[in-house]
Amino acid sequence: MAQMNMVEAINLALREEMERDPDVILLGEDVGKEGGVFRVTEGLQQRFGENRSIDTPLAESGIVGCAFGMALLGLKPVAEIQFMGFLYPAYDQIISHVGRIRNRTRGVYSAPMVIRMPYGGGIHAPEHHSESTEALLAHTPGIKVVIPSSPADARGLLKSAIRDPDPVLFLEPKRIYRAIKEEVPEGEVLVPLGKARRVREGGDLTLVAWGAMVREAQKAAEELAGQGIEAEIIDPRSISPLDEAAIVESVKKTGRCVVVHEAPRTCGLGAEISALLMEQALLYLKAPVERVSGFDTVMPLPKGEHFYLPDLRRILRGARKVLEF
C-alpha cells in the first residue's frame, strides 16, 4: 500500500479499471494530453492511447450526451466535467435522458456511465468554480450521487461507480484533492455505493458531513472532545442513495444531530436528513436537528468565501445549540 492524496487515488482507480476492462473510456475537456486541469487523469492517455482518453471539444452537453450514446452500446464512459459549475449545459442530458433510460425502456436499455467533476469551495477559485449544487443532483431521479471524503474512499468508490450498472455522478471535493494523504490499497478493494462510513465514534451527538466538510467536522469533534463531549461523525459517502439506516442508527444512540454541508440550505440535503430523522427517530431526538450550511446566496468570490463556508466556529455553534437545547 502506498500513501496517496485524492488526486493520485482517483488516478489509480481509473488506471486499474481501464486495465481491467477495455470498455472503460475517458472523455472530457483537457483530460488527455494535459491530464486534466487538476492532473487527475495524468498519464492515462500516454498509457491507453487517444481513443481511450479523449480530449473533447469544449461542449458539456456534447460530452455527456455522447457518453450516454456510448453507454447505450455497452461502453463504460467516464466523462469529466472540468468544474461542477460547468455541468449545467449537460444537465439537460442528465435529467432528460441519462436518468430515465432504464425506467423508460423498462430495462431494455441502461446507461452505465460515470460523470466525474471537482466541486466545492475553499480554494479561492474564480467565479463559478466553487459552488456545490449537489442537492440539484440528489433530487434528479435515476442517477446516483457519490462524494468521497478521503483518498482511499475516493479510489474504492470510483471503482464501484465504474462497475455500477447505472449512471453515477462522482463529485470530487477539490479542496481536499491534495490536502490529505493516506494509505490507499490497490487491487480488488471496493467501497460499496450507498453505504456510510462512521468516521468517528461518540455518544453525545452525531455530525453528518460529506466531502470537504468531513474534515471540518473532525476539527469540531476534536475541539468538543477537549470539553468532554464525544461527537460521532457519519459520512454518507453517497448522498443518493443515502444510507438512511446508518444515520438513523447513530442518532438513535446520540439523540442529537448536526448536519454540515457547504451547499445552500434551502432544499439542501440537511433538510432531507432532518425529515428522515423526524420520520424514523422522532422519539429519540433530544433537540431539533441543526443545519450548518452554506447560505441561500451566490457563492462569494475569493475575498468573501470564508463568510460562506461552514467552519469550525459555525459547527461548534450548531453543536452547542443541540447540546444546550
Next chain:
Amino acid sequence: MKISDCDPLQGRRLQVLSPEGKADPELLPEFDDESLRRIFGQLLMGRLFDRHCMALQREGRLGTYAPVEGQEACQVGSVLALAKGDWVVPSFRETMAAICRGVPLETIFRYWMGSEEGSRIPRELRFLPVSIPVGSHTLHAAGMAMAIQYKGEADAVLCYFGDGATSEGDFHEALTFAGVRRAPVVFFCQNNGWAISVPRSKQCAAASLAAKGVGYGFPGIQIDGNDPFAAYLATRTALERARSGEGPTLIEAVTYRLGPHTTSDDPLRYRENAEVEKMRALEPLVRYRQFLKQRGLWSEAWENELAASHQARIEDAARRAESAPPPTPESVFDSMFAALPAHLARQRSELLDALKEG
C-alpha cells in the same frame, strides 16, 4: 471594404498590415498621425497591464488571471470601431477591450483580486462584466440585439468569445436566433489557437470558424487577428451592416495566445515552445511598432516615456484596488434581491452573530 471580398469559404483572410508592418494602401483606414500613435499607446497599455496582473498573481496579490498577451490587436482594433451607444458583451479575456472602453483599471483589478466590486461597471459604459461559463454569453448578446431592434434604437452589440466557445451549444443557439431575427450583433471570435490544452484542429473539423456564419444565414469573415487595422475594418463594416438592418456578422480573428491559458495553466505540457517563439515574431506590438517606425512616428524615447506613464497609472490603480476595504459579511446577502427576503435576513443575522461571538 466589403465583407464579401473576404469570403472564408474561398480561404480569404483580411489583412491590412503585413507581418513586417507594411500597410495595404487601399485598405489602410484614414487615421491621422495622432490617432495612429494612440493605437500603439493602447496596445502598449494592454501589454503592461497584463504583465502587471501576471506579476501580482505570482506574488499572491491577485487570483487566477487569464492573460491577453498576443491578442491585443483584436481588442484594440474592434473597440475602436464602436460607437458610444454600442454594447460590449465580453467573455473573460477581454481585459484590453475593457480598458479601451473606459472601464477603470481599479475595477478590473478588483475583479481578478476576487471581489464582487470588480463587476460594478457603470451602465453608461455599456460593457457587461466578465462571463466565465464559456459560450453562454453569446446568447445574451443576441437577446440584447433583439431588444435594441424592438425598441428601434440605432445601437449594435459586439460580443467576444474564443475558438473553444464555438463548440458550445449556446453559441449555435445564439447564431440561430441572431440570424433568424437579423439582430444587430457582431460575433467576434478570437481564435487564439487553443482552448486550454486543446488545439483549434481538435475543437472543430471545419476548415474555418468564420464560415460557420454562412450556416446560420449571415456572413463570416476571417481576419488576421494580430493586425489592429483588420480588426477595426472588419468590426466597423459588420457594425454598419448591423445598424442598417442587414443582421449579424461572424468575425474570426486568427491570433495567438502567447502566454498560458490562465495563471493556473502550464502550456509546456501540451504545446511546443518553438511554436510560441515562432508566433512572437508575428505579435501585434512588434508589427505595429514596425508600421509606426516606417512612417517616422515611433522612437524609443517616446515608447519609454509612454510606458513609464502607463506603468505609473497601472501601479496606482493596483494600489487603490488592494487598499479598497474587504467585503463585509452583509455584502454576501444584500445584493441577492431588490428587497431582502426573510430567510436571507435570518441567515445574515446568524452569520453576524457567529462572527460577533468570535
